[in-house]
Structures are given as structure tokens and as C-alpha cells.
Amino acid sequence: MKEIQGGVTAAKGFEAAGVAAGVKYKNRKDMALVYSKTPCAAAGVFTSNVVKAAPVVWDKEIIASGEAVQAVVVNSGIANACTGKQGYDYCRETAAAAAEALGISEDSVLVASTGVIGMQLPMDKITAGVSMLVSEKAEGMEAGDDAAHAIMTTDTVPKQAAVTVTIGGREVTIGGMCKGSGMIHPNMCTMLAFLTTDACITKELLQEALRSDVQDTFNMISVDGDTSTNDTLVMLANGEAGNPVISEKGEDYETFYRALHYINETLAKKMAGDGEGATALFETKVIGAATKEDAKILAKSVICSSLTKAAIFGHDANWGRILCALGYSGVSFDPEKIELYFTGKAGKMLIFQNGKAADYSEEEATKLLSEPEVTVLVDMKMGEETACAWGCDLTYDYVKINADYRS
């Protein structure tokens, strides 16, 4: 597996664009297009929120129908959630406008959106934006960059990743981009992520790989515990790599899965580290858990704890809050047995053992907690299972951003 530059246009046969359509913001890109020259097998996972945005409903219908997909249209100004029947109709009109301009069917266009909940889309700007996107779409890294910028809301950096692997003697590429900074607690985050690959793989296995890996990647991050109405992760596979079709589990599927996992984990960590107002990526790794599920619940409980997140912002080795978060997670364990470490570039430091504080240096601990990536390692001493979760610190800027997001 080889990491390469790029995102959604890294794989063969994909084009992209990002334009300033003025949906909500002025003078910045806020609509994006991902397009495949040939029809794609499409897979998707979506928010578990009972309140689903119109484009989530639309995309689920298309993916469930088994239709081939060729395009994804995204706007980052208005979420089109809690907008009733009109919102759904506007979503369909967006797809129809793109379909007409691209000369493809309405049912082969996915739609995604993020932004303010409750407002209706300004359809004149959306349809003008679609026209611009279609005329500007192009291959190559620059077009992918444009798209990655256009899907940002409170994100501070665009988020892309791409790798190549060899399957059946052919070079296969997976690339992707995502956005997400607040309302991030994916079960499926206002996370949007778009993956493209030129792998030749059946729709069923593509969906299975995506659904399975998201449990260990995007669903293991949290910025603020709020699961959005718009979370969307879709993947398009156009088969242009020319590898023997991956139609059953085996060596080729494993190779594909590993590459997919790398992309998902990389994008998920980028999203957590760029959480609204964040100054650090906060990773918690649980080892020695009795079950995988326990390990995940424990890791996620720590990265979701507001008090722990505020302590990370303060570079304060307030490990009692970590113990506390493990304790209320719902998983049963013996506090006397577990071991807790801080790890980082400066080393690995034992903090808690035998039911009480280890003999560590506060000064050294503060150093570890001042790195841009802070890792807590917890050994439950109950078994062999492990899990990782990723969040960020809780800062003044998180409050600032969200106290006046609409205005």
C-alpha cells in the first residue's frame, strides 16, 4: 500500500469541481461535484438520527435501489434538514438539474448537504451552482482540491487522502475527501465523506466493506457528542483499474479492505483533530478489554468527556477525569486492576496502577499533554480486545463558534 497525493480525483476516471455559488457564504467555494465518466457501484452509510436531512433520504433510496451512480452534488451552506416536503422536492430538483447538465439519469445523482438546519435552499443559486460545477469539472489534483475546499463549513483545513494497492496485477486507487468539525459524533458525523475508487468490485462487497470499516473509523470519533441529521459517507467504484472483479471475500478483498481502512482512519483522524475550536487531536486506545464492544465503549467514553477534553486543552494531567469517564461508560471493570498511560513523541508514562496514582512527574506529563496529538492508553487487564477512539480538546473557541454560528 502506497500513500499518494490527492483525494476524490486520485482514482482513474473521476472528475471534480468546487465553485462559489453564494448559497450562504460570500466569496468562498460552497458547492462541489464529484463525477465519474462511467457508471459506478455505489455504497453508503448514513446518519442514525431519527431526524434525517432530505438528501440523506434521497441518497438512501438511490443506493437501496441498486442504481448505478455517476455524480454527487454537495452544498455546504444549508443542511436541508427539517425542511419538510419542500426540502425533499428541492433535493430532487438539485439532482435533476445536475442530471440534465451531465446528460445522465436523475437517479444516478447523489446529493449531500451540510450547514444550517431548518432553512430552505435558494434554488436559483443552487441550479446556477450546478451549471458552474458541470462546466468546470476536471480530472486531476487541483479539481479534487477545489471540491475538498468547497465542502468545508467550520473546518479549518481541507481533508483528503489517497492510496494505491495492487490487486490482481493491476494498480487500484482509493481516494477520498471529507468535512466535519462540529455536530460530530458519527453514528454515522455533520460529517460528509466521499470516497472514490477505480477498483472493480461488486456493489454488495463495496457496501459490506464500507459498513464494516466505518465501525472502527468514522464511528469512533467525536467532537461534541451531537450526531448530525446529515451524516453521509458514500463511495463510488467505477472499475476503471481493470482488476479482476472482487466478488467474494479473499486475498483481493482483504487488500482492498486494508486500503479502505487506511483512507477511512486517516480522514476520521483529520476530522477529529480539526474539531471546532480544537488545538489537539485526542486519541484514546483501550487494550486488554474483555470484548471488542467493551473496548469501543470505554475508548469513546473517554474522548467524549467534556471535563477530560477541557483538561487536555489545559495540558493538565487530570487523570481522575479519565478514570471517571471509564467508570460511567457502562462497562464493568475493577479499578484496582487497570493501568493508565499517557503516550506521545516524548515517550510513554505510567500514570495510574493498583488503584492509585503512579509516581510520575507532573512536569513530564504536562509535556506529553502539550503535543498536538495526545494519546491515553488504558490496559483493562481483562482480555485481548482493543479499540481506538479519536476526539479533540474542548476550548473557548468551540463555545465561540457555536454560540453564534447562525449569525
Place this chain on the structure above:
Amino acid sequence: MKEIQGGVTAAKGFEAAGVAAGVKYKNRKDMALVYSKTPCAAAGVFTSNVVKAAPVVWDKEIIASGEAVQAVVVNSGIANACTGKQGYDYCRETAAAAAEALGISEDSVLVASTGVIGMQLPMDKITAGVSMLVSEKAEGMEAGDDAAHAIMTTDTVPKQAAVTVTIGGREVTIGGMCKGSGMIHPNMCTMLAFLTTDACITKELLQEALRSDVQDTFNMISVDGDTSTNDTLVMLANGEAGNPVISEKGEDYETFYRALHYINETLAKKMAGDGEGATALFETKVIGAATKEDAKILAKSVICSSLTKAAIFGHDANWGRILCALGYSGVSFDPEKIELYFTGKAGKMLIFQNGKAADYSEEEATKLLSEPEVTVLVDMKMGEETACAWGCDLTYDYVKINADYRS
């Protein structure tokens, strides 16, 4: 039922004290004593956190044993959690010191603590504090005030309530005090609450009343979603009112229960409104739910949403975040059917109906959201069940307080 001034010393036969023992802070009261001249039936509910502070373990043992209780000793500097066997031994030594000074048995002294997790108690200061408490204990409102001040940590105001009711022709008083500001998400908060009553009631019914009512009061508040290792609510009943003993459910029990509920709800709301850094009490009332459990889950999901709490701080009618929080609560409902209102002294305003925004004035909504008590009312239109939950807004000061709490 009549609300009266006072707290733990309002009921007949109770004394209290608060002193500056220098456990952690300088020049402020940090140890408290509640004492009954006669042995009491004792009831308690405690944290559900797997990691339990030493005094929680101690108190649970005593209350389970059925021993009569006469005193509670509290320190607000060090939580005595994650302190191993030594922490438990120190807890017992604290009880023993109080028992000796008061001339009662060690097993009739409850201990409670709150503060930093992981540090050992400075026993010289604790035992000196106990001596001061015993020599200064007194009846009356001033002594109750001293105790209520002494249990505060990041609280900005002391929290007390008291009522009288008539049971069997006799005046019965229930009074209480509590503290709690951060790490508040009781399942059972670092909530400490101490209730006293001169009612004559069996230990079994006292425990049942307390355990039942806490589900609708203290367990329905949240400041930050972190369930503490030290949450403790204990109630002492010394029977001094001379009412016919309440030994079965009936009119007298109902009267007692209503008075207890009033005290619990009053103290719980005071705690939520004084959440760390809070500028407003944030209430969510759910009506028309299919089940009581659904109503509680929905109400609590809204008051726990970081994004909603930040919007309340910003006086921003960002109701989409409320819909979103209802949607990820885990309760199933039809977003097209529910109605959402903001209510306050300025009136009741319909915000969301028929799956989309109602025609409301942003300016008027901002007025409602600028009151010191903000209430969201949600009608699920699915049944008859209701629940209330109380939280607070998320502010810069919450982050400030918790980024450097230990230093």
C-alpha cells in the same frame, strides 16, 4: 406545604457546622458536619459509576447494614476517589475521629467528599477539622448556612431548601442542602446532597421515597454529561416531629413524598442553574410522549447537547440543534408531527410544526432565550407522558474553569 427559610438545620433536632480546615483551599470553609441529637433512619442513593470514591463505599455499607446514623462529615477539597485501600482507611479514620468526638459509634457516621480525584487526604488537617466541627456545631439557620457554604467547590452560591407539611396533626419539616457544579450528570452528580427531616418514617419507606423521587429530580439534571465518582444523596430522619410513624403507603406517605419531591426538585434546579460557568438554567419539558421513559430520554438528550447549550449561551434560536438532539436520543418519532415551543416570562412561542419552521419572530425568540431561565417545550404527539430535565448553557467560563481546575 409551606416553603420556609433554611436547610439541614430546619428540621427539629438537627445541628450543623462549617469550618475552614485547609484541606485544599485557604481561607474558606471546606469541611461540614450535619448532626442529629438522636439516632436517625438513614437512606441514600449513590453514583452508578464503576469507579466509586472511598466514602461512597463506606456510606453504602453503613446504610445497607441498617445501622442508625447520627452524623455526616463532609470535605470539599479532595474527592478521595481512586485512592486505593489507603483512601478507604482514611475514610474510616475520619468517621472514627468524628465518632470519638461526638461520643457515638463509628458505624453511625457517614462520610462524603468532593474535589480533586486521585489525591490522598491530609489526615492531620481532616482530624483537626473534625474537632473544630464538633465544637462549633449548633442549631439554627446560621449553622446550616455555614455547612452549605463549606460543601461548595466551584459552586457560586450555596444551595438550600426547606418546607413544612402537616402529617397526622404534627408539623413535619424536610430541609436539605446540596453542592454541584461540574462533573454533573447524576446517575446519581459530583453532586452531594444532604436532606434532614424530623418526620417519623421507617427506614424502608424513607429509602423507597428517596430512590423513587431521585429519578425525576437529581437524575434529570446535567451540566456536562460526566457522572462523578462521588455522587451522594443521603437523608436522615430522626422522628422528632412526633407524627404517627409512616410505615405504609397512604395519605401520610403521599404528603411526605410531595414535600420530599419539592425539596429535591428545588435543589436539583439550583444545581443545574449554577452549573460551572452557566449564565442560564435550561429546562426542557417533553409532553405527549408514548412512555415516561421516552419522555425522560428525549428531555435529557436536549439539555445534554453541547451545541444546543452553546446556542442558549448565544441567545440564538438555533432550534435545528434541538430537533437534532431529539433525533439522536434513541427514541423513535415522526419529525413531521412534533411541535416545539420556547416559553418564558415573555410568553410561549411556536417554533417548529409540520416538519418545518413556524412563522416566528427571531427577535422575539432571542428575547425569550435571554431570560435567566430558558424553557423548551416539545410536544411529541404520541401519548400522554411527560418529563422535565434541567441543564445550563455552555460558556467560555465552563472551559476556563475546567482547563485549569487542579492548578
